[in-house]
Amino acid sequence: MRVIVIGAGEVGQHIARTLSSERHDVTLVDADAARVEALQGELDALVVNGNGASPKFLRELGAGGAQLLCAVTHSDEVNVIAALAAHQLGTERTVARVRDAEYFGDDDSFARDELGIDFVINPERATAEDLAAAILLPGAVHVEYFADGKVAVAESIVTERSPLRGQPLGNRRIVKPSFVFGLIRDGRAIATEPGHRPKVGDHVLTAAAREDIEPVVAHIAGRANRVRDVIIFGGGRIGLPLARSLQTTPGLRVTVMERDADRARRIAEQLNDTTVLHEEGVGKEALVAHGVDRAGAFVACAGDDRANLLAALHAKQLGADLCLSVVSREEFMPLVDALGIDAAFSPRLVTAEAILRAVRGPNVHGMYLLSGGAEVVEVQADRGCRAEGRTVAQANTHALTHVTAIVRGGRVLIPKDADRLEAGDRLVVFNTRQGLAALDKTFDAAA
Amino acid sequence: MRRVRGRLGPNLNWQIIVPVVSWALLAVGLGLAVCFVVAVVGEGAVIAFGAPAAVVLPLALVGVASGRRLRSMPLRARDGFAAVTVAWIVAAAAGAVPFLLHGTFAQPVDAFFESMSGFTTTGATLLDRIEDEPDAVLLWRSLTQWLGGVGIVVLVVAIAPATGLATQRVFYAETSGITAERLTPRIADTAKIIWGIYLTLTALGFGAYWLAGMTPWDAINHIFTSVATGGFSTRTASIGGFESLPIELVAITFMVAGGINFGFYWTALRGRERLWPQAAEVRAYLLILLGASTVVTASLLLADEGAGVGGSIRASAFSVVTVVTGTGYTTADFDEWPAFTRLTLLGLMFVGGCAGSTAGGMKVIRIMLLGKAAVQEVQRQLQPKAMQVLRVRGRVFSEEVRRGVFAFLAIYLAVFFVGTLVMATFGLDPVTAASSVAATLNVVGPGLGDVGASENFTAVPDGGRWVLSALMLVGRLEIFTVLVLLTPAFWRPNIA
Numbered sequence: 001m002r003v004i005v006i007g008a009g010e011v012g013q014h015i016a017r018t019l020s021s022e023r024h025d026v027t028l029v030d031a032d033a034a035r036v037e038a039l040q041g042e043l044d045a046l047v048v049n050g051n052g053a054s055p056k057f058l059r060e061l062g063a064g065g066a067q068l069l070c071a072v073t074h075s076d077e078v079n080v081i082a083a084l085a086a087h088q089l090g091t092e093r094t095v096a097r098v099r100d101a102e103y104f105g106d107d108d109s110f111a112r113d114e115l116g117i118d119f120v121i122n123p124e125r126a127t128a129e130d131l132a133a134a135i136l137l138p139g140a141v142h143v144e145y146f147a148d149g150k151v152a153v154a155e156s157i158v159t160e161r162s163p164l165r166g167q168p169l170g171n172r173r174i175v176k177p178s179f180v181f182g183l184i185r186d187g188r189a190i191a192t193e194p195g196h197r198p199k200v201g202d203h204v205l206t207a208a209a210r211e212d213i214e215p216v217v218a219h220i221a222g223r224a225n226r227v228r229d230v231i232i233f234g235g236g237r238i239g240l241p242l243a244r245s246l247q248t249t250p251g252l253r254v255t256v257m258e259r260d261a262d263r264a265r266r267i268a269e270q271l272n273d274t275t276v277l278h279e280e281g282v283g284k285e286a287l288v289a290h291g292v293d294r295a296g297a298f299v300a301c302a303g304d305d306r307a308n309l310l311a312a313l314h315a316k317q318l319g320a321d322l323c324l325s326v327v328s329r330e331e332f333m334p335l336v337d338a339l340g341i342d343a344a345f346s347p348r349l350v351t352a353e354a355i356l357r358a359v360r361g362p363n364v365h366g367m368y369l370l371s372g373g374a375e376v377v378e379v380q381a382d383r384g385c386r387a388e389g390r391t392v393a394q395a396n397t398h399a400l401t402h403v404t405a406i407v408r409g410g411r412v413l414i415p416k417d418a419d420r421l422e423a424g425d426r427l428v429v430f431n432t433r434q435g436l437a438a439l440d441k442t443f444d445a446a447a
Numbered sequence: 448m449r450r451v452r453g454r455l456g457p458n459l460n461w462q463i464i465v466p467v468v469s470w471a472l473l474a475v476g477l478g479l480a481v482c483f484v485v486a487v488v489g490e491g492a493v494i495a496f497g498a499p500a501a502v503v504l505p506l507a508l509v510g511v512a513s514g515r516r517l518r519s520m521p522l523r524a525r526d527g528f529a530a531v532t533v534a535w536i537v538a539a540a541a542g543a544v545p546f547l548l549h550g551t552f553a554q555p556v557d558a559f560f561e562s563m564s565g566f567t568t569t570g571a572t573l574l575d576r577i578e579d580e581p582d583a584v585l586l587w588r589s590l591t592q593w594l595g596g597v598g599i600v601v602l603v604v605a606i607a608p609a610t611g612l613a614t615q616r617v618f619y620a621e622t623s624g625i626t627a628e629r630l631t632p633r634i635a636d637t638a639k640i641i642w643g644i645y646l647t648l649t650a651l652g653f654g655a656y657w658l659a660g661m662t663p664w665d666a667i668n669h670i671f672t673s674v675a676t677g678g679f680s681t682r683t684a685s686i687g688g689f690e691s692l693p694i695e696l697v698a699i700t701f702m703v704a705g706g707i708n709f710g711f712y713w714t715a716l717r718g719r720e721r722l723w724p725q726a727a728e729v730r731a732y733l734l735i736l737l738g739a740s741t742v743v744t745a746s747l748l749l750a751d752e753g754a755g756v757g758g759s760i761r762a763s764a765f766s767v768v769t770v771v772t773g774t775g776y777t778t779a780d781f782d783e784w785p786a787f788t789r790l791t792l793l794g795l796m797f798v799g800g801c802a803g804s805t806a807g808g809m810k811v812i813r814i815m816l817l818g819k820a821a822v823q824e825v826q827r828q829l830q831p832k833a834m835q836v837l838r839v840r841g842r843v844f845s846e847e848v849r850r851g852v853f854a855f856l857a858i859y860l861a862v863f864f865v866g867t868l869v870m871a872t873f874g875l876d877p878v879t880a881a882s883s884v885a886a887t888l889n890v891v892g893p894g895l896g897d898v899g900a901s902e903n904f905t906a907v908p909d910g911g912r913w914v915l916s917a918l919m920l921v922g923r924l925e926i927f928t929v930l931v932l933l934t935p936a937f938w939r940p941n942i943a
Contacts, residue, residue: 268834269843276834290832 001025001359002066004091006052006082007073008035010328011097011123011351013043015070018352019359020044027061031073053081055089064090070355072097080117087116095119095358097351099237121354123347124237127301130345131238131324132245135230135297137214139221141203141324141343144368145210146378147407147426152213153368153376154206155184157342158198161222170194175219176212177414180204181404181430182374187337189374191402191432205376207404207428209412227296227322232256233311234302235267235276238326238347242299247273257290259302282311284318293318300325305332312341333371363444365426374432376404379443383423387442393417399442402430460523464530466514467617470603471534473507475541476500478590482545486583495549496583503541527616528931531600534617535920538599539563542591551584556912560904563916565591566599567923568805570678570775570892571904571915577683582664588679589671595923596675596805597645597709598622605638620928622803630713641709645805648674652701659693673701676806678775678892686765687778695761695778699768706732706772706800727840728801732811736771739795740764743788750785770795773807775892782899789895793882796889797859807890807922809859815839816852858926863888866918873911883907887915888922 001024005012008030016028026045029052030036036049050057052071063069069086071079076098083096096117098104104111108120133143142155158165164172169180169192182205183192189205198204208216230246232239235258247254254274258264261278268276279286292298298315300308305327312325316339327333327344336344353367360367366378381387387395392403392415406413407426413419421427431439479500486492542562543555552558557573564571565588574580594602600621615634630637652674656666665681672679682688686698711725743763747754754762762779769776770792781792799808816837823835837844863884870880875897882894883904893899897906907915921929931937 264834265836268836269838272838272841275830277830277832278834279832 001068002062003027003359004029004058004061004063004066004069004086006030006069006071006079008032008039008047009072009074011072011348012070013039014330014348014352015072015355016043016045018356022359024359027066029057029061053078053085055085058082058085058089067092068095068358069093070095070097070358072351076100076103080115083117084115093118093358095121095355097121097123099124101125101241119354119358121351123351123354125241126350126354127326127345127347128238128241128245130350131242131299131301131326134324134343135227135246135299135322136249137217138226139217140213141322142345143213143217144366144376146366146368146376146405146428147412150210150407150410150412151378151405151428152208152210153404153428154208154213154217155203155343155370156206156217156221158200158202158204158220159222160200162198162200162220163222164198164204164220165200165222166197168194169196169198173219175215176208177412178206178208178212178216179404179414180206180220181402182370182432184370187334187371189370189432191430205370205430208414209405225296225321227252229253229255229291229295230297230299231290231292231295231315231320233282233298233300233308233315234258234326235263236301236303238301239299240267240270242301243267243271243274247271255290257286282307282314284314287311287314287318292320295320297322297324305329309335309339309341313339316340316342360440363440366428374430376428376430377439378426378428379439381421381423381425381427381443385423385443387421388423390421391417392419392421395421395442399429399439401432401439404428404430458525459529460526463514463526464533465510467530467600467603468534468537469507469510469514470606471538471599472503472541473511474594474599474602474606475538476503476507478587478594479503479541479545482583482587482590485586486581489582492545492549492581492583495545496587498548499541499544524616525931525937527620528928528937530617531620531924532920532929532932534600534603535566535924538594539566539916539920542566542587545584545587549581549584551580554909556909556916560912560916561588562591563919564887564892565677565679566595567890567919568592568595568672568675568677568773568807569887569890569919569923570672571887571898571919572679572892573904573912575683575903575905577681585668585681589668589677589681592675592677592679593649593671596677596705597641601638601641604635605642621924630710640713644709644712645674648701648704652697652704655697655700656694659697660691661689661694665689669698670701673698673774673776674705674805676702676705676772676774676800676804676890678769678773680776685778686776692761695765698776699765702768702772702774702776703733703736705774706804706806708801708803710803711801725801725803728812728815731815732801735795735798735811736768739767739771739791743767743791746785746788746791750788752784754779766792767795770891771798771806771808772800773889773891775886777893777900780899780901782895782901793885793895796885796891799889809855809889812839813852813855816844816848817856820849820852855926858930859888862918862921862926866914869914870907870911873908875907875911879906883911883915884918887918890919890922 003019003024004027005016006029008028016026020026028045028047029050031051033049036047039047063086069091071082073079079096083094087094094117098120099122104120111117111120134140137143140154140156144153180192183190184203206216232243235256239256243254243256246252256274256276257279259280264276264278277290292315298320300312302308308325312323316323323342325341325344327346328348349369353369357364357367363379364377368376396402403415405428406415479496483496483500486496539562543558546552546558546561561573598621600617604618618634630640649670652670653666656669657663668681707729708725711729740763744759747759765778766781797809799810800806802810802812820837837849866884867881870883879896879898883898886892886894898904
């Protein structure tokens with residue numbers, strides 16, 4: 001596949017690297033000559049200096065023959081113009097990062113149907129949604145919804161109180177139909193077997209129907225306290241939408257700490273039911289003064305990874321129950337576990353999820369990237385595909401994956417090995433290896 | 448630097464102010480002409496209206512004509528304040544002439560007081576027996592209130608050929624409210640809409656009074672003063688003189704309607720979903736009326752005034768509405784009521800109606816903002832780092848507004864206090880002194896004590912009548928417009 005990536009920033013480089021490692025032809029464009037120079041030798045991709053919003057330049061690059069264009073410069077306007085131009089030139093699919101919600105709001109159908117931009121991604125907003133979902137599901141540190149929200153996949157931490165601790169997974173008490181399908185230990189995700197005994201500190205992955213996930217996760221985590229107080233450190237592109245979506249939850253008090261006085265005033269004006277504090281300190285005194293020690297959840301989402309990790313670390317040590325941090329740069333990720341922070345969220349991963357979906361084509365409906373290269377994807381079993389009529393066990397063997405949930409006729413099934421798959425089933429699949437070649441062959445009739 | 452224009456003190460652009468004032472005078476002249484016709488048809492006072500009309504109309508036309516060349520001349524903020532204040536004083540002076548010529552009053556101060564009380568829709572009167580006056584004089588009293596209701600200058604802006612920025616300045620200098628709000632891109636259209644709503648309410652109220660049993664003559668006089676929340680009546684006993692429940696209900700309805708932000712009617716009619724800020728203010732306004740009526744009713748029943756439950760509710764609701772909206776009609780002599788009730792009514796005078804209405808007082812939106820800001824000040828003690836936002840129904844008010852409402856409250860109370868002291872120097876007792884200032888500053892009309900509901904303002908000495916006339920104007924123009932003219936900076940030439 002020929003892919004053009006406009007903007008060689010953090011996200012653009014990550015996409016280029018991921019896609020080139022999946023053997024796609026990547027052209028990376030950036031307006032900064034020095035940066036292009038520096039990247040020349042680092043990537044197995046064509047790195048070009050130029051203005052990605054220029055139709056003339058895009059034509060010269062051969063955008064008309066490209067299958068995908070990802071516009072991820074720091075400027076929303078450049079991204080939109082580049083995507084529009086590429087669409088007109090004949091690029092099959094276009095993705096534009098638009099971080100300002102003023103442009104399209106929650107509904108991107110105008111961009112898709114009228115402008116022809118296939119995916120409008122707002123990574124900060126999507127990250128905020130992920131954070132909100134995790135905070136609202138007691139016991140989970142991350143939750144992702146699939147199949148139009150019918151299936152939930154939750155990541156939760158095994159604690160001292162957890163009944164799973166030290167017990168074989170096969171003996172687990174089934175609260176509601178659910179499937180503990182994956183385990184993340186030491187930064188690596190593995191598929192579970194009935195004999196696995198989770199340890200304290202392991203992250204377990206559970207699939208269940210949306211309405212069942214809450215008791216299941218509460219049971220696994222060994223606690224079910226609803227979060228009553230959430231403190232958001234940083235009222236920026238993530239903190240503001242996060243506060244906005246959380247403040248409407250009944251019984252949840254939202255507090256935002258923001259370092260910049262003007263910014264604090266602006267967001268205070270936009271948030272009706274949120275306490276906005278102008279606080280410059282990241283130190284423990286400042287955090288204690290605002291009740292971080294008693295908070296049910298603490299979210300560090302200021303602009304700087306270092307400040308986020310420091311604040312989250314303080315909050316954890318002070319006794320905040322759930323400590324989440326936004327970590328933008330990959331190199332800081334290993335610190336998250338080491339510092340005992342419950343989970344890290346990355347706008348970069350969210351962007352990559354959206355773009356990988358775009359790359360993999362229309363059969364992949366949802367995607368959740370886990371640390372350690374594993375992923376959870378939603379696919380559809382096509383009529384005439386190899387998996388049709390086979391059992392789940394057979395499909396798993398063929399595709400080298402694990403089917404964790406099936407949506408059939410609007411109902412959610414937690415599959416057993418002997419269940420047979422039917423055409424039209426929506427499958428939520430756990431995939432521990434990168435690349436979907438085997439998956440495509442199994443479920444996609446055309447492949 | 449331009450040369451100082453020494454002769455008039457402040458650096459004002461009279462070439463612009465004169466036409467604005469002339470347009471207002473033209474409206475007054477037309478009103479005089481209408482009364483002249485009534486005088487000719489009716490029982491007299493022909494000269495009293497004919498003579499001033501004959502002088503005022505040509506004068507106004509000359510003034511208006513002088514401004515025709517100057518349409519695009521910019522009007523500065525100071526010119527706007529000056530133009531509006533001068534227009535009101537000139538209108539009140541012209542309006543006083545018929546009272547003098549007819550002999551209603553012998554002293555110029557009394558005529559001016561009555562006229563100013565009319566234009567500012569205060570409704571305080573110096574007349575002992577209103578029924579003795581000819582029809583033309585009664586209509587003139589009602590007409591001054593109706594013209595002053597939503598504002599003479601708003602009328603000028605609506606009918607005068609648009610003069611761009613100039614009209615905008617004078618419009619905002621006259622209309623009440625905390626932020627400059629307009630309903631349409633062009634200010635002249637906004638003024639037209641306001642007057643359209645005003646005319647519609649007047650027409651509806653005329654029909655309602657007529658149906659409720661008034662003669663068409665009484666109906667026209669009373670609707671002029673009801674919808675304008677003025678308070679002049681054709682009878683000494685005011686609305687109470689009719690002794691009719693339907694008439695009182697109609698009066699209550701149109702006093703309440705006059706106290707609602709006219710912008711609210713417009714947005715409601717257009718079915719706009721964003722009814723802020725008016726919707727929240729109107730709701731608070733209605734709740735205040737309802738709550739205050741309940742409290743007053745309860746206090747009357749507890750004091751066992753002997754009016755019964757129905758009678759108490761009727762008297763309380765009417766008195767509360769007439770006091771809060773600053774109308775000043777009376778049905779019951781609330782001066783005889785218990786001290787608690789009288790003080791409650793005195794406090795309610797300061798509330799007033801909604802911003803952008805015909806009512807006086809501090810305005811409900813300011814009270815709401817003051818309440819919220821005060822609570823936030825207390826909270827700030829606990830959480831000094833919390834960002835506090837002044838917000839009504841999702842609409843955010845700037846920090847300037849926060850400062851503005853506190854400043855308004857401080858100045859308003861200062862004017863009230865100083866005014867009361869000044870009135871006390873004229874030998875009035877404390878209740879009369881304080882309530883006469885409250886009743887005129889909030890453009891209500893009747894006060895307590897010697898200026899109470901069953902009395903009139905004849906108990907006030909001549910000097911006090913001048914002071915109260917000035918307070919009416921200060922209250923009607925919401926303090927700042929007039930106060931600006933009293934600052935040294937205004938009188939210093941060369942400062943733009």
